[in-house]
Amino acid sequence: MRRLKITVLATALACFATPALADGDAEKGEKVFRKCKACHAVGEDAKNKVGPQLNGIVGATVGMVEDFKYSDAFKEKSAEGMVWSEDNLDAYLKKPKDLIPGTKMTFAGLRKDDEREDVIAYLKQFE
Template sequence: MLKKLLAATCLFALPAGFAMAESHSSGEMEFEIVGDAEAGERVYRKCQACHMVGEDAQNRVGPQQNGVLGRTVGAVEDFRYSDVLMEKNAEGVVWTPETLAAFLENPREWAPGTKMSFAGLRKEEERNDVIAYLATYNADGTRTTE
């Protein structure tokens, strides 16, 4: 289902690669998602050593990732973030498909000093798929049906 982007403030942050796709709403923001959530679930297995999603998700080495799209960087309660991610939090940086894709491509380049040891997902398709998968989780860990 195609919808127009409702949050004009986020329009500048969306790369061309995220146009013409399924939309995902997160609070008052709506994002265009191009990846395949089913494929993203398989790719996400690389993340599960440190992160969780779902109704029972908890912080591990990394924060739980329910409702990540539209959330301010460094905002998961009871998780101790690196200084660089807390600086991005203070700047009001939000996890959009673009910011998340940049972080997932090369975490240490996007956030020098991050505690995340994962080298990143080099393939754009894998990044898009993981973002599509994460977009299926609401902040409370329930899955969207949209």
């Protein structure tokens, strides 16, 4: 019984400790995504550019967009089974080279938490 109480308490605390990424505003995220459009595309006619198209990125395995040539760093993360969870996307959008050292992405990152949350909410629309 004690173990059950500890498990329930730990689960509840984990929920409160996790950032509320699902609270992003997709409409605002569309505006923030303009910073990404030079290299990435989303939507019905999205094609790879300097970076891969991002349709279906949320929940996908890293490095799985067809016909895109990924860096060795991305290939390694893909082989490890890394997934673009909301938390991983948040960390990558904050500072790409910290999450995946050796990435070809030159963008420095989005420093504001709300901008990252909004972009993730925007990307979730393109599954």
